[in-house]
Amino acid sequence: MSHDITHAEDWHSDSEPESEAPAVNPLLVVHRCLRGRYLLAILLAVALAVPSAILGYIALPPKFTSSGQVNIAPTRSYIMYQNELNEPLSAYNSFLQSQASMLQSYRVVDMAVNSDKLKEAGWAPAPQGTVDLMQSLKVSAPSRGQDIFISVEHPEPAKAQAAVNAILDAYSDIAIDKEEQTLTATLKELRELKKKYAAESERARQEAFRVAELEGTDDLQARRDAKHQHWARLDTLIDEYTLELVRFGDLGLDTPDDEAAETIPITDVTPEMLAQTDAELARLLNQREQVELEFASLQRRYAEKHRAVISAKHDLETIEAMIEARTALLAGGTTLENGSPAMSAPAVNAMYLRAQLETLKQLRNTTKEEARRLGTLQLQIEKYRDQAARTDEQYDLADARLNALEVENRHGSIGRISITQRGFYPIQASTDRRIPLATIGALGGTGIGIGLVAAIGFFFPKYRYIGDLNEATRNVFVIGAVPELDPADPESRELVAASIHQVRSVIDARLLGTSDRASVHVVTSAGASEGKSTIALRLAKSFAATGRRTLLIDSDMIGRRLSNEFAMLDVPGFADAVTAAGEAGQTVHDTPIRDLYLMPCGRTDRVEPEEISAKRAGDLLGPLQEVFQAIVVDTGPILGSLEAQALAPIADEVMLVVTRGREVRSVKLAIDRLHQLGTRKIGVIFNRATRHDIERSTSISVTSQRHTDVHAHWHEQIDPRPTNGQSPTARLESATDYEN
Incomplete structure (x- = not known):
């Protein structure tokens, strides 16, 4: 075959058909030449960069510049109200330029040269020191800005810093107004206001707490709403009993003949049984359970004569009476001689209904009075609370202003003029050519090292x-790719086997269905x-x-x-x-x-x-x-x-x-x-x-x-x-x- x-x-x-070669990316070419040789390139670059950088660094000596900043605010801060003391300056730019001129005036410079701190730094004494400082001092004030910038250049960084700070100290002694006493008086007044408002707020809260403590809670609205609900339910029951008495014609007339009435004992009828068909009675039973739990909780927390315990007990008695009345009304019953209810075939015992009606009216009056009393107490508590809130608002205003003034005082911003930046110790020379020259040397050495390694990869690619x-x-x-096998490493053997299986899977996919x-x-x-x-x-x-x-x-x-x-x-x-x-x-x-x-x-x-x-x-x-x-x-x-x-x-x-x-x-x-x-x-x-x-x-x-x-x-x-x-x-x- x-x-x-x-x-x-x-x-x-x-x-694939031959296509035009894509544009060559120089970065990718360099990357391919250096890939795998980056460590060698880095080592060679460092070896050549270090001596080149040293040679560039020692070529020229450095000079250091220290600078400071003075802020001239157009307006002054105020305590509570804005007035003529803090209105914007009418000629702000002129004032700014005058302060810049003062900073470089002979008076300020001479005072700075004679300061103890500048002498300790080793600055030359007057008059030569004054001349040197005026020559090295530079002051600039942008026309549309609020800051004045000063700087001093000197070969020694410590002297440059000391000179700037000496200029700022001399200017501060001459130019900044003495407003510390005014600020101190204002701070004292605000502290007194804080004490006053705090005392008034505390008294109002104590009164509200005293009223609430009598009731056991400061939230009387829920209890008042419950009383109003009881009140409404009692009115409903009273109306129902009254209609029942009217239905049997008992508007003050004699009761029906009990002997002629055929009675049926209903001792087995319970409120729970009637609640299965009456939603109102079921709701009353649930409410009784909740009030019983609340009453038990209050008994554990307060004494028996506490107002909250008494109020809860009254609520429980009211609900019990409402349940009893509702049960009697649903059962249509009366009371026998032995005290057990009985069903009356022709009519309801009017005498029993009138007694229940009187009881409900008394409960309604008691509930109404309790609701009104709770409303009065709630109004008192709200009054004290409102008074405390208003006092707290005044306290917060005084406290906020006091904190703002204290912050301004700590930062030296009492008046319009403030020193926002003192002279710093310069760690880098302002006119130092060493760093640029060292950088050029380092870059040159680095480029030579990397270029040598890249040339190897370019001319001998692998x-x-x-x-x-x-x-x-x-x-x-x-x-696909197959890793190098390490016979002593089980994970390496597994990786090789998985790679081979991956290659075989790709081959199967490429030749699937060809023959x-x-x-x-x-x-x-x-x-x-x-x-x-x-x-x-x-x-x-x-x-x-x-x-x-x-x-x-x-x-x-x-x-x-x-x-x-x-x-x-x-x-x-x-x-x-x-x-x-x-x-x-x-x-x-x-x-x-x-x-x-x-x-x-x-x-x-x-x-x-x-x-x-x-x-x-x-x-x-x-x-x-x-x-x-x-x-x-x-x-x-x-x-x-x-x-x-x-x-x-x-x-x-x-x-x-x-x-x-x-x-x-x-x-x-x-x-x-x-x-x-x-x-x-x-x-x-x-x-x-x-x-x-x-x-x-x-x-x-x-x-x-x-x-x-x-x-x-x-x-x-x-x-x-x-x-x-x-x-x-x-x-x-x-x-x-x-x-x-």
């Missing part, structure tokens, strides 16, 4: 990160020692782990790494099969790994270069694709391997392994060679990547390798053909016999 070979024009289906690979291979699909036969994956590289054989072996194991019958072919006739790995150096293999020296079924061998079979390199001493061709390789792979479900072929480097160049055109996908540190030029040559050979699909696997590169460039996570069952159902669908109990080797021999 021969392998179908497609025209070279169709083998570029996965390649793939150091997967991002470099993406930028340099724009028309080739980057399948019903097994796909052929050729693994090659641009040069030797890039780990392609290891990648091929792990990739084959990953295919086998999914349950697919996988064939691993070692076609690298120079390295023969896989044949040596499985101790099959002297058994028939690829070299025998491709030269027709052996049957395909005899060159495929079982391995200890489930679902993984190996075609070793075979006897390479019998192979002539002209015997290796794409046609023979296709004839070999055709029957194998019918038996196996995945074929992984390890070849030599594409730039110097005959078998790689023969297998690349017929493979479903060629995976170019690029190890970290590989030169860019060799990888580009390898990709160009694959395109020239007409490779169908080209994928790149970045090998020995750093863990940081893996975590940033892929979505692989280090997890346990629970992958076998994930593809079980997919594996059943990928090759539904029955095996009839034959092993892949036996099926291959049968297919070969049939083909022959």
